[in-house]
Amino acid sequence: MLPLVRTVRLHDTKTGTLKELRPRDGRTVGIYACGPTVYDRIHVGNARPYVVFSLLKRFLAHEGYEPTLVANITDINDKIYDAARPAGRPSGELAAEMSDHYVADTDRLGIGRPDHEPKATLMVGEIVELIQELLDRGHAYVADGDVYFRVRSLPEYGALSHRDVEQMDQGEGVEGAGLKEDPLDFALWKARKPMEDTWWPAPWGEGRPGWHIECSAMAEATLGTSFEIHGGGNDLIFPHHENEAAQTLAARGQELAQIWMHNGMLEMGGKMSKSVGNIRSLADVLDDVGRDTLLMYFAEAHYRQPLVFTPERLEDAARRVEGIRNAGRRLVAGESPAELARYRDAFFDALADDYNTARALAALADWVREANSANGPVGDSHAREMLAMLGLENLLDRDEAAPDEVVELAQQRDAARAARDFTEADRLRDELRARGWEVRDGAGGAELVPIGP
């Protein structure tokens, strides 16, 4: 077996320090990243953890680890009942439809799928078993068909989010307030209610699981306990991740995960607001800017930092994509010169140091600058190796076929010309150019060509 290439350190929210990645068996790395609750099309902000953890997995594989990525789909949740009811639809049908949209929307990112995508509806047996264990150990209690976690029964509670128990609000409002022994307690199971159209059997009565216990059960079912990395957005640290950690520790006497890794939020700039509030769906954003620009936009910031979502930032990312594509056209297929290896090494060292994609991009830019100023042809192997970590190896493809959205724009332009709407046709031509494509009108009709150096 090949030795591991680099020691990887990642910021752990629980200890507040950089922690060395130490796989349980030396090589395999389990990553569990909390996925979406499927009550609507996913927001572009939900794409950030999807991209961060999918590409982190690629980097770890490059370094000789054997990573497995699990990203769950939460398809039992209050938000789903709340969205289905006014629409007059069965909640299961809405969740299934939005799950399919989530898969289709994230497929458009072109970075592959997680190894496992468990759904809560298919793991109710595991969830019930875990709740039973908490009841048996005295960490949970039944109240009128609901089951609650007894927070003060676990001294370690609060260790992840660093909150004093007295200052915690589970965000459950008045729901179950009269049934809880202590306002700090949170729901593991909610008894069947007249306005909820799905329920499952359990020894303590029909109902459905709470959100936090779903993730503890799905993570354990796919990766075991004490797995290497648990990830998600930093808005999930409390209560969701605190509760996940507490449930597993209380039921199994084992930590759920070794490293808790959290990405910063997207901050929606005022100017981007188009329809309702500042919400932008991933599908809309992909329609507007394409996946290359969106992946570059995410890579330009360290994953822990908040990231503003503004047209300017997206334009910066589009320019960087175009710069690399242009530089790529001057490269030739083959080995890169040894004197450029230090930039390639700096790129991977940056990723090993708390997955710093911003610093890695600076090293890539140095490599490109040096390659551009070289005399004679430069082999592209380093650039390919680096870009693959960002999901952007396609920027070096020479005879790439036009992506679907580009073909669609070209067709719209044809239609505008046929309708003699030349203003619109020119606008579409400019939009195609902005994406690196040109329509050349020949005898056999219009042809799409990538813009040359």
Ligand SMILES: [Zn+2]
């Ligand atoms: Zn979760």
